[in-house]
Amino acid sequence: MENPIISFEKFSFKYNAQAKPTLYDIDLSIRPGEKILIAGPSGCGKSTLAHCINGLVPHSFAGESSGRLSIDGKDSAKLSIFDVSQVVGTVLQDSDGQFIGLTVAEDIAFALENACIGEPELHELVLKAAQSVNVAGHLAHAPTELSGGQKQRVSMAGVMVDDVKVLLFDEPLANLDPATGKQAIELIDLIQKRTGAAVIIIEHRLEDVLHRHVDRIVLMQNGRIIADEAPDRLLSSRLLKENGIREPLYLTALRYAGVEIKEDMQPRSMGSIRLSEEDVEKVRAWYSFGAKTEEKGEKEPLLEIEDLSFAYSRGHQALSDISLRIDKGEIVAIVGNNGAGKSTLSKLICGFETAQSGKMLLEGEDMAGLSIKERADRIGYVMQNPNQMISKVLIRDEVALGLRTRGVDEQEIQSRVDETLKICGLWPFRSWPVSALSYGQKKRVTIASILVLRPKMIILDEPTAGLDYRNYTEIMEFLSLLNKQGVTVVMITHDMHLMLEYAHRALVINDGRLIADSSCSRVLTDAQLIEKASLKETSLYPLALRCGIEDASAFVERFIDYEREVEGK
Amino acid sequence: MRNIFNFIDRPSPIHELTGATKLICLVLWSLAAMTSYDTRFLIFLPLVSFVLFRASRIKISDVSFMLGFTAVFMVLNNVLVFAISPDHGAGVYGTEHILLGRGRYALTAEQLFYHANLILKYLSTIPIVLLFVCTTNPSEFAASLNRIGVKYSIAYSVALALRYIPDIQREYHEISQAQQARGIEMSKKESLVKRLKSASAILIPLILSSMDRIETISNAMELRGFGKNKKRTWYMGRKFSKADIGAIVFCALLCVAALLLNYINGGRFYNPFI
Incomplete structure (x- = not known):
């Protein structure tokens, strides 16, 4: 067997700022050319593990370590961050934030410039790297002219110019629309085959990564490695679910149907899984046993939009002739590729931008004359990143902000803030400073600060971005609860699971037009629509086909209903 | 612009x-x-x-x-x-x-x-x-600044500023919209004192998220060898x-x-x- 390129032996690490170690007794070895997926819930230590591999620990984040970590056969304690960067190339999660250069070419050239590579090699190497990830046509473009997927490819090119032996991807799927995410996984696979580098992917979206072959999955929890196995073996166990990682949907469906998942069934992907006659029968029986969901009665419209069109000043038509209706008490998902116009639509609804033509009615009243502030009394808007909204030191003050600016009297403010904090599960933290909260808790604070205004509807931009499965479930259950209390919820999202599980209806936007307004199960089983709007089909769809169930959409409905029953949702 | x-x-x-x-x-x-x-x-x-x-x-x-x-x-x-x-x-x-x-x-x-x-x-x-x-x-x-003798770390910070100004402008715009929705008034209707107070509701999140940005970018730069050598070459540099x-x-x-x-x-x- 070849010598490992990265090897942890009894390795532990504690940040200086923390009382307890973040990593305990890590034993892990990665051989050249291997492809490893590291998964685990937030706070399990997977990011710290990645920082140990790329040298940010201990060079940028100081702390104490024990045990041994060797990189390319050398003791990491004796290597500088620059030595490590010759071996390990890192693509960070934030594809926009890590874009250093003013243009694509300069960004790719960055590492070479630092290594003092002169002309003409510099230009040649940059061109070669750009070609390998298919961005050679954009060399002179600025980051603002690129899509999220293109930015990520530029980052890949930027680390590949160094001829590294290990490629480390920190949550490569965050911030990408589903179709682009799929392409990213395919590209990573291609690059690995071409360069023979070892690939380490840190990601909690397991099913999406398993779209291509992975040698091993390393599962982490509470700073320890609790499993290090081939995908087939790990997926046949219950470990994933027990540790807050979502297993692929087709496996969940099979388990619901009473099929036992075994290693030799090759459960790693829908393409490889072997199902016996008996298994197929079980799925069919489970499907036909399900009761049909009854249609709900007449609904009252909350927001009606008619022929809305909007163009930014530079002439680009962002939205054309959008007509839709959102009813009271609904949960609606707005989906579509990056740049399709989803955010623009929400900006128009909130009054941040003004449409050139068309009409919007809120409870039958024309919204044209309403100011941003007046609209906000009835329609709340929650930004994706809570750090962009929070401006007060204390949670109470942050939640009270909207009421104070509206001149509500102090007694009323206190009682409404208390009530909101209780609903949002923030009561125990009421006197804490915001900075002491986790990312997921901050998200709650921003939702609370909107809810306190008692809006009829809230619009959330990517409500679950950056959250692991546990926090995701918490926030979504909380939103469902609010919904049951009468708040209409509109979510802009890239997360197909989210939409399938929680939304009553999906609005699909592509290139500024509304191209579908239908149930989520129907949208995610319509191949043409999926392709056009850069969505991703649910793996329940091929499962239904494999089992000879023609109405895949009804099968998906059955799955969601069953899941709600089982999970008590 | x-x-x-x-x-x-x-x-x-x-x-x-x-x-x-x-x-x-x-x-x-x-x-x-x-x-x-x-x-x-x-x-x-x-x-x-x-x-x-x-x-x-x-x-x-x-x-x-x-x-x-x-x-x-x-x-x-x-x-x-x-x-x-x-x-x-x-x-x-x-x-x-x-x-x-x-x-x-x-x-x-x-x-x-x-x-x-x-x-x-x-x-x-x-x-x-x-x-x-x-x-x-x-x-x-x-590249020019570096050529006339300015240290490359300082010269590069100029390039970085140029790179991030449009991003920060956009972020300022987004934050100010979301804060206006919560009732922060920035228009001339308000008194100067009130407007200054309102500005803090936008500037504090902007500063905090810019700090996150700085951490990301400085890590990204270090991971790609910035500061390793006393000199560096420039992709856009040209000969006299x-x-x-x-x-x-x-x-x-x-x-x-x-x-x-x-x-x-x-x-x-x-x-x-x-």
Whole structure:
């Protein structure tokens, strides 16, 4: 067997700022050319593990370590961050934030410039790297002219110019629309085959990564490695679910149907899984046993939009002739590729931008004359990143902000803030400073600060971005609860699971037009629509086909209903 | 506006000069224009810059906003000088030829001549600054700074600022919209104190998220070897050509001429009144 390129032996690490170690007794070895997926819930230590591999620990984040970590056969304690960067190339999660250069070419050239590579090699190497990830046509473009997927490819090119032996991807799927995410996984696979580098992917979206072959999955929890196995073996166990990682949907469906998942069934992907006659029968029986969901009665419209069109000043038509209706008490998902116009639509609804033509009615009243502030009394808007909204030191003050600016009297403010904090599960933290909260808790604070205004509807931009499965479930259950209390919820999202599980209806936007307004199960089983709007089909769809169930959409409905029953949702 | 550089890419001999040359020329030219108040010299400089403008293929319409802005400034400057010291010209040139009026605000030929010189000063510097801004590729600017001896870590921070200004502008815009929805009023309807308070509701999140950005970018830079060596190369860097050397020599001669004129005139001013 070849010598490992990265090897942890009894390795532990504690940040200086923390009382307890973040990593305990890590034993892990990665051989050249291997492809490893590291998964685990937030706070399990997977990011710290990645920082140990790329040298940010201990060079940028100081702390104490024990045990041994060797990189390319050398003791990491004796290597500088620059030595490590010759071996390990890192693509960070934030594809926009890590874009250093003013243009694509300069960004790719960055590492070479630092290594003092002169002309003409510099230009040649940059061109070669750009070609390998298919961005050679954009060399002179600025980051603002690129899509999220293109930015990520530029980052890949930027680390590949160094001829590294290990490629480390920190949550490569965050911030990408589903179709682009799929392409990213395919590209990573291609690059690995071409360069023979070892690939380490840190990601909690397991099913999406398993779209291509992975040698091993390393599962982490509470700073320890609790499993290090081939995908087939790990997926046949219950470990994933027990540790807050979502297993692929087709496996969940099979388990619901009473099929036992075994290693030799090759459960790693829908393409490889072997199902016996008996298994197929079980799925069919489970499907036909399900009761049909009854249609709900007449609904009252909350927001009606008619022929809305909007163009930014530079002439680009962002939205054309959008007509839709959102009813009271609904949960609606707005989906579509990056740049399709989803955010623009929400900006128009909130009054941040003004449409050139068309009409919007809120409870039958024309919204044209309403100011941003007046609209906000009835329609709340929650930004994706809570750090962009929070401006007060204390949670109470942050939640009270909207009421104070509206001149509500102090007694009323206190009682409404208390009530909101209780609903949002923030009561125990009421006197804490915001900075002491986790990312997921901050998200709650921003939702609370909107809810306190008692809006009829809230619009959330990517409500679950950056959250692991546990926090995701918490926030979504909380939103469902609010919904049951009468708040209409509109979510802009890239997360197909989210939409399938929680939304009553999906609005699909592509290139500024509304191209579908239908149930989520129907949208995610319509191949043409999926392709056009850069969505991703649910793996329940091929499962239904494999089992000879023609109405895949009804099968998906059955799955969601069953899941709600089982999970008590 | 994408950033402070309003770079307009058109093929021209001025665009072909390296950024470092243009920067050095700008400094030398400004020194020359600042040193001398010799009217003949101050007429010569705008004439040359007019020729350079034609050569660079930058049109007046491309820079009309900046020209208008500086024109307003120039008029304001002149009005203020006259209002505050209407006898400044007489003081400078040592004689007093009254053309119009009486008393303190009597218009003298000397004062008029001084104002003409002041306007010529604007005309000799502003076009050349605009020319620099419009013909220098911002990507090349950091490389240029490094070439003229600025440490590369400092030179690169200029490039980074140019890279992130549009991002931060966009983020400011987004945050301010979301905060307005919560009732933060930024319009002129509110009192200044209230508006300052409101600004903090936007600036604090902006500063905090910029700090996150800085952490990400500094990690990304370190992971890709920034700061490893004492030197670095530049993708956008270019070698000096004969035209570059010619341009620098010409601007250096301008500086020498300005100094010589000071010596010949026995001061900074050319005096036609004696």
